[in-house]
Amino acid sequence: MKTIQVEQKKETLIIVLNRPEFRNAVNFEMMDELRKVLDQAKQSSQIKTIIFTGVERSFSSGGDLGQFHQLKSKDEVKPMLEKMGKVITQIVNLGKPTIAYVNGYALGGGAELAMACDFRFISNQAKMGFIQINLGVTSGWGGGTLLLEKLGRTKALSLLLTGDILNNEQILQYEIALKEVSSFDEVLLFADKINSHSLESLQAYIDLANGVRDGRTFVENQKKEIESCSTLWESVEHERAVDEFLQKNK
Numbered sequence: 001m002k003t004i005q006v007e008q009k010k011e012t013l014i015i016v017l018n019r020p021e022f023r024n025a026v027n028f029e030m031m032d033e034l035r036k037v038l039d040q041a042k043q044s045s046q047i048k049t050i051i052f053t054g055v056e057r058s059f060s061s062g063g064d065l066g067q068f069h070q071l072k073s074k075d076e077v078k079p080m081l082e083k084m085g086k087v088i089t090q091i092v093n094l095g096k097p098t099i100a101y102v103n104g105y106a107l108g109g110g111a112e113l114a115m116a117c118d119f120r121f122i123s124n125q126a127k128m129g130f131i132q133i134n135l136g137v138t139s140g141w142g143g144g145t146l147l148l149e150k151l152g153r154t155k156a157l158s159l160l161l162t163g164d165i166l167n168n169e170q171i172l173q174y175e176i177a178l179k180e181v182s183s184f185d186e187v188l189l190f191a192d193k194i195n196s197h198s199l200e201s202l203q204a205y206i207d208l209a210n211g212v213r214d215g216r217t218f219v220e221n222q223k224k225e226i227e228s229c230s231t232l233w234e235s236v237e238h239e240r241a242v243d244e245f246l247q248k249n250k
């Protein structure tokens, strides 16, 4: 892969955006490579959690302005937005837990990518901004909608309408990130903790969360819970865990 590095550590797939000379800006090639690797991650029974991060001092500086500024008309730019929009949808509907480790700048489309993940961890160097409005446009990959969904109207609009760039402390105040960490290992530990559970139970919870996001009714989602809980009841993990508890308390 030319624009991303991909490494599997136990049951976690780590995708590192790797265009340091452009502060990890997303270009067409990166979109293709992300699409391919995410397809594989979705299918693989060996991968439970996916982490996105960037090389050096940046998570991602957003869309590649050099490449995309050549797209002048609405008809030219729309396919680019749709292409990356599909990658964002792929992440959002991956059916497995996803984490963004924001290790530096996440600007414009870079912030949209980070918002596509279930969790965001940050370093003390993290800076996030929906700066599209400063360039006279809006978010265009779905990240504005994700920000509104995750932060609520007031907080999200305050970022989208001002184009402000938040530092690490402000990112935490806005509750955009779960935690600031001092090293990537802490993010891996969180992933390992998730991965200690069965893929089926992780997928069931992700499906439940997506059901709430997509406006499934309570009764529809409750049916999903009854289905997943009763299916997992028959699993070896459940049998063993309850046996252990009962033995311990004899």
Ligand SMILES: CCC(=O)SCCNC(=O)CCNC(=O)[C@H](O)C(C)(C)COP(=O)(O)OP(=O)(O)OC[C@H]1O[C@@H](n2cnc3c(N)ncnc32)[C@H](O)[C@@H]1OP(=O)(O)O
Pocket: 021, 022, 023, 025, 058, 061, 062, 063, 064, 065, 066, 067, 105, 107, 108, 109, 110, 131, 132, 135, 140
């Ligand atoms: C899809 C729509 C969108 O995403 S709109 C948002 C687009 N993104 C931006 O406007 C952010 C542009 N970049 C920056 O503000 C800065 O580069 C940030 C990320 C703050 C890093 O600053 P700093 O560490 O000082 O690096 P620098 O500006 O000297 O950049 C180094 C080289 O990287 C390049 N670069 C940076 N960002 C992009 C980008 N988004 N697209 C294309 N190239 C980018 C710079 O041009 C610079 O290149 P060079 O070394 O001068 O040849």
